[in-house]
Amino acid sequence: MTAVETQVQYSSYMMTTTEEYMTQEDDWDRDLLLDPAWEKQQRKTFTAWCNSHLRKAGTQIENIEEDFRNGLKLMLLLEVISGERLPKPDKGKMRFHKIANVNKALDYISSKGVKLVSIGAEEIVDGNVKMTLGMIWTIILRFAIQDISVEETSAKEGLLLWCQRKTAPYRNVNVQNFHISWKDGLALCALIHRHRPDLIDYSKLRKDDPIGNLNTAFEVAEKYLDIPKMLDAEDIVNTPKPDEKAIMTYVSCFYHAFAGAEQAETAANRICKVLAVNQENEKLMEEYEKLASELLEWIQRTIPWLENRVAEQTMHAMQQKLEDFRDYRRVHKPPKVQEKCQLEINFNTLQTKLRLSNRPAFMPSEGKMVSDIANAWKGLEQVEKGYEEWLLIEIRRLERLDHLAEKFRQKSTLHESWTTGKEELLSQKDYESASLMEIRALMRKHEAFESDLAAHQDRVEQIAAIAQELNELDFYDAATINARCQGICDQWDNLGTLTQKRRESLERVEKLWETIDQLYLEFAKRAAPFNNWMDGAMEDLQDMFIVHSIEEIQSLITAHDQFKATLPEADKERMAIMGIHTEILKIAQTYGIKVVGVNPYTVLSPQDISNKWEAVKQLVPMRDQMLQEEVARQQSNERLRRQFAAQSNIIGPWIQTKMEEISHVSIDIAGSLEEQMSNLKTYEQNIINYKSNIDKLEGDHQLSQEGLIFDNKHTNYTMEHVRVGWEQLLTTIARTINEVENQILTRDAKGISQEQLNEFRASFNHFDRKRNGMMDPDDFRACLISMGYDLGEVEFARIMTLVDPNNTGVVTFQAFIDFMTRETAETDTAEQVMASFKILASDKAYITVEELRRELPPEQAEYCISRMTKYMGGDAPPGALDYISFSSALYGESDL
Numbered sequence: 062m063t064a065v066e067t068q069v070q071y072s073s074y075m076m077t078t079t080e081e082y083m084t085q086e087d088d089w090d091r092d093l094l095l096d097p098a099w100e101k102q103q104r105k106t107f108t109a110w111c112n113s114h115l116r117k118a119g120t121q122i123e124n125i126e127e128d129f130r131n132g133l134k135l136m137l138l139l140e141v142i143s144g145e146r147l148p149k150p151d152k153g154k155m156r157f158h159k160i161a162n163v164n165k166a167l168d169y170i171s172s173k174g175v176k177l178v179s180i181g182a183e184e185i186v187d188g189n190v191k192m193t194l195g196m197i198w199t200i201i202l203r204f205a206i207q208d209i210s211v212e213e214t215s216a217k218e219g220l221l222l223w224c225q226r227k228t229a230p231y232r233n234v235n236v237q238n239f240h241i242s243w244k245d246g247l248a249l250c251a252l253i254h255r256h257r258p259d260l261i262d263y264s265k266l267r268k269d270d271p272i273g274n275l276n277t278a279f280e281v282a283e284k285y286l287d288i289p290k291m292l293d294a295e296d297i298v299n300t301p302k303p304d305e306k307a308i309m310t311y312v313s314c315f316y317h318a319f320a321g322a323e324q325a326e327t328a329a330n331r332i333c334k335v336l337a338v339n340q341e342n343e344k345l346m347e348e349y350e351k352l353a354s355e356l357l358e359w360i361q362r363t364i365p366w367l368e369n370r371v372a373e374q375t376m377h378a379m380q381q382k383l384e385d386f387r388d389y390r391r392v393h394k395p396p397k398v399q400e401k402c403q404l405e406i407n408f409n410t411l412q413t414k415l416r417l418s419n420r421p422a423f424m425p426s427e428g429k430m431v432s433d434i435a436n437a438w439k440g441l442e443q444v445e446k447g448y449e450e451w452l453l454i455e456i457r458r459l460e461r462l463d464h465l466a467e468k469f470r471q472k473s474t475l476h477e478s479w480t481t482g483k484e485e486l487l488s489q490k491d492y493e494s495a496s497l498m499e500i501r502a503l504m505r506k507h508e509a510f511e512s513d514l515a516a517h518q519d520r521v522e523q524i525a526a527i528a529q530e531l532n533e534l535d536f537y538d539a540a541t542i543n544a545r546c547q548g549i550c551d552q553w554d555n556l557g558t559l560t561q562k563r564r565e566s567l568e569r570v571e572k573l574w575e576t577i578d579q580l581y582l583e584f585a586k587r588a589a590p591f592n593n594w595m596d597g598a599m600e601d602l603q604d605m606f607i608v609h610s611i612e613e614i615q616s617l618i619t620a621h622d623q624f625k626a627t628l629p630e631a632d633k634e635r636m637a638i639m640g641i642h643t644e645i646l647k648i649a650q651t652y653g654i655k656v657v658g659v660n661p662y663t664v665l666s667p668q669d670i671s672n673k674w675e676a677v678k679q680l681v682p683m684r685d686q687m688l689q690e691e692v693a694r695q696q697s698n699e700r701l702r703r704q705f706a707a708q709s710n711i712i713g714p715w716i717q718t719k720m721e722e723i724s725h726v727s728i729d730i731a732g733s734l735e736e737q738m739s740n741l742k743t744y745e746q747n748i749i750n751y752k753s754n755i756d757k758l759e760g761d762h763q764l765s766q767e768g769l770i771f772d773n774k775h776t777n778y779t780m781e782h783v784r785v786g787w788e789q790l791l792t793t794i795a796r797t798i799n800e801v802e803n804q805i806l807t808r809d810a811k812g813i814s815q816e817q818l819n820e821f822r823a824s825f826n827h828f829d830r831k832r833n834g835m836m837d838p839d840d841f842r843a844c845l846i847s848m849g850y851d852l853g854e855v856e857f858a859r860i861m862t863l864v865d866p867n868n869t870g871v872v873t874f875q876a877f878i879d880f881m882t883r884e885t886a887e888t889d890t891a892e893q894v895m896a897s898f899k900i901l902a903s904d905k906a907y908i909t910v911e912e913l914r915r916e917l918p919p920e921q922a923e924y925c926i927s928r929m930t931k932y933m934g935g936d937a938p939p940g941a942l943d944y945i946s947f948s949s950a951l952y953g954e955s956d957l
Contacts, residue, residue, distance in 0.1 A: 099304040102296055106307035107197045109291035114141045126190045132162025139169055142204045159186045175203050198306050205313045223316060227255045233268045239308040244297055246274025253281055256319045260285055271298045288314045328897035329916045335894050336921045338418045339951060345411045346423055352404050353429040359397060360437045367448040374537030376459045383452050391759060401438060402792045405431055406799040413803045416879060419952060453771060462536045464607050469527045473545055475600060476520055480552055487559035502661030504567045509585040509663050514560055516593040521553050584641040585662035591634055592665055595673045602680035611695045618688050625681060635674055642667045698770050705761045706775035712754055713778040716786040719748065723797050733815045734805045741798045748794055755787055803875060813882055824848060825877050835871040891952040898944035907932035907941040
């Protein structure tokens with residue numbers, strides 16, 4: 062309290078004490094100046110209070126107005142209560158000696174900032190009781206009550222607030238003043254019980270026994286608390302309004318008696334506050350470790366699944382794998398993306414809280430750093446991308462394999478159908494018993510067969526080539542294909558051998574044949590290749606095809622149109638062949654030749670040619686229909702491509718625009734942090750609302766993949782591009798919101814204004830040359846110099862270790878704010894916590910378990926007991942704990 066405040070306070074007092082006495086001096090003789098009960102209470106209380114100090118000097122007073130008249134005991138009282146030496150008193154007994162000594166006492170009181178109003182040495186020397194009581198009250202106020210302070214109040218108000226807080230939990234106690242509130246004695250008993258519950262059984266006290274309550278308090282205070290009895294219970298009870306100054310003097314003794322306990326309570330509150338911060342931070346650390354472990358375990362479980370490149374044997378099984386992968390991307394991965402983002406946000410928030418509470422930065426256990434999780438996530442996405450590419454390649458391969466396998470089966474079936482019975486035919490020896498004409502016929506027939514055999518050579522080579530390609534593409538049923546192909550090749554080789562042997566046999570008897578039916582031979586020679594052409598045409602018209610674009614199907618249609626253009630010429634050849642047969646019949650009829658049986662040179666009949674020609678004509682429109690259906694399918698695929706492209710060409714730029722807008726929000730100064738937060742929340746809600754567009758695009762992408770559409774020339778945005786951009790957008794908005802939250806947390810914790818924060822942001826943005834939310838060291842140095850810092854190399858290097866502890870080469874905005882506010886931060890220190898523990902330990906270098914449990918709440922006490930190390934000094938009892946190392950560990954690198 063300043064001297065001016067003291068003067069005001071004591072001037073106020075004099076208005077109610079000294080001036081009260083002086084203005085009513087004329088009435089003193091009529092006993093009207095001071096209530097006799099009050100004067101009696103003041104005499105007894107002030108005398109007891111003075112004696113409680115004078116006995117330390119081995120003396121006391123009996124009569125307050127007589128024993129202070131010579132000034133000697135008055136000077137001695139001031140020396141005892143102040144601890145200072147007053148000027149040497151005059152030894153004489155004359156009146157002027159007494160006045161001089163009293164003046165020395167009054168001058169000392171004035172030197173302490175107390176303005177004495179209307180109190181003179183003469184009145185004290187003359188034994189004026191009202192002036193003497195006023196002077197003693199002034200001394201009590203200055204040396205016993207003035208320094209009492211509770212929540213920035215002082216003196217009377219502080220003492221009253223202290224009494225109210227201490228007695229608040231007690232029934233029948235309501236302290237509102239220093240007179241009526243104390244008449245029943247319960248308030249005094251409550252004060253004692255609050256600090257020493259072992260001295261009074263409060264539950265047995267009765268409000269209707271004020272005399273008993275007061276005497277109990279007086280006796281206990283005098284016996285156990287060294288507070289002399291300053292009041293009489295009967296005087297207080299029988300006085301309508303007890304004297305306020307007497308009550309205040311006596312109650313102030315309780316305050317000073319329990320000051321040590323108050324100090325211990327303050328120390329305990331400080332320790333509890335520090336421990337609560339540590340416990341909350343430890344909980345956040347445990348939550349981070351748990352979330353990091355779970356996310357890393359999920360990544361470790363998922364990567365082997367994505368690394369599995371064992372291909373399925375069927376298209377259906379591979380498409381199921383692709384569907385499983387789509388479920389993973391749509392259902393299983395998105396929550397993990399959110400978990401990863403939330404983990405980074407929790408980590409940043411925890412580090413901010415640790416920094417604001419002057420705690421060391423959190424270092425996760427090995428392998429669980431944010432960078433470790435980011436690296437694991439990067440590895441997951443790399444494997445994921447490779448897995449999707451592998452799936453699509455395998456599906457294309459299986460599609461190709463299924464097509465080739467079906468083509469192999471069709472050609473093999475046609476060939477095997479043609480070769481049926483050929484080996485038996487070539488093995489016949491019918492020429493041994495044939496006539497000349499029959500031999501000649503057999504020879505021509507064999508020539509026709511050789512022609513037919515040569516025509517089928519191309520088909521056998523195609524079958525072998527398809528089988529080889531199936532083997533190269535690792536067809537799952539290659540063994541069956543190879544066995545069938547080998548059977549066809551072996552049979553083909555055998556047919557060649559048998560054909561050669563039969564020709565050699567027929568040639569041996571060729572000299573025997575003289576004539577041959579030229580018309581039959583000509584029919585056979587022209588019918589066989591024409592029949593083979595029709596077989597090829599039918600094969601081509603029924604040939605399976607696979608295309609992926611309109612251009613490819615258009616190429617097939619062009620080829621088909623070209624084939625249809627050859628049909629008129631083929632029809633002419635058919636008519637010519639049929640004309641040969643007509644000529645045979647005409648000659649036979651003309652010359653009376655009886656035609657018996659079939660053409661000896663071929664198995665083909667005119668009816669065979671006609672039937673097969675009709676079959677070819679029927680296959681042509683069927684082929685037309687198949688091609689048109691495929692055109693429709695490719696047109697549908699093209700619509701899907703355009704539909705996907707139309708959306709992706711909107712969504713892709715939208716995501717990029719939002720990314721840029723969010724980055725601008727983080728560096729713009731306009732508005733408060735709360736306004737920035739509101740804007741970011743609006744952005745976040747807009748992004749969330751936009752999710753339906755992403756889902757629709759996913760649906761179109763799935764339709765494209767189900768239609769085996771793997772390319773799209775109408776857009777540069779693939780579904781993977783959109784997915785990655787969307788995930789980055791979600792992560793960026795969440796991180797930006799977290800950054801603003803941390804700035805608000807820092808602003809509020811550091812006590813900086815929005816204007817200061819805007820100034821910091823303006824300075825930072827000015828020197829953020831690259832506009833990426835970071836400054837390099839040179840820009841940071843220039844920023845500090847512009848703000849008035851006089852930097853040498855050593856000092857700048859020290860500052861860089863604060864703002865860039867990991868030596869990344871850049872200074873973030875958060876680190877910049879932390880540096881600018883660090884010097885003004887008001888945080889607890891290890892030394893403050895040690896001092897608080899020392900108070901609880903009664904100035905010992907160690908503390909016991911019993912003291913911790915007595916002074917701290919149960920949870921905080923057990924927290925300390927479980928973490929404090931054993932005190933190693935030799936002067937401590939068993940089980941003593943080292944609170945000094947514990948306090949240091951709270952603010953250093955440790956496992957606490």
